[in-house]
Amino acid sequence: MTQLPFMGRRVLIVDDNFTDRLILKEMLKGLGFTDIQEAEDGAIAESKIDNAVQTKNPFHLVFLDIRMPRQGGLSLLDRLRANSKTHDLYVIMMTATASLENIEGSLKLGVNDFIVKPFNPDVIASKVKAIQFK
Structure with missing residues (x-):
């Protein structure tokens, strides 16, 4: 039996848009x-x-949307990087607006990668396949 490369890897999709979560989950x-x-x-x-x-x-x-109610993605990313237990968690930031401000803010906080919505299956696959999981 062939082992799937991502079997056993846990993923969290953080997005206030149900449809975006569903699409990414299926991908x-x-x-x-x-x-x-x-x-x-x-x-x-x-x-x-x-x-x-x-x-x-x-x-x-973690796939993390930048703009959400209550606590947005940049705030959560900042908290994750400040915590020694989650500091190295691989985070891909997602946004519908690829503004320079969003990209720079994410990079300053230590995001691992960045994608722009709408989701493209080939982009998602290439980003995920490039990850060196620990």
Whole structure:
């Protein structure tokens, strides 16, 4: 039996748009991911990430939308990078507006990669396949 390259890798999709979460989730399933969680905003995501770390079942990859209610992506990214337990979590920032401000803000906070919506399956696949998971 062939081992899928992403089997056992946990992914969290953080986006306030249900449709965007659904589309990205289906693309990731097509790449072989089987453990995909979702969060509607940064506050919910932070709770899920903290719980995953505490139960020693951490996420390997987070897709993080920049603009969301309650807690946006930049705020969550800043908190993740400031925490020694989540500092190295691989984060791909997502946005519908590829403004220089969003890109620079994400890079300053230590984002690993950046994608612009709408999602392109080839772009998602190339970004994910380039990750060197620990």
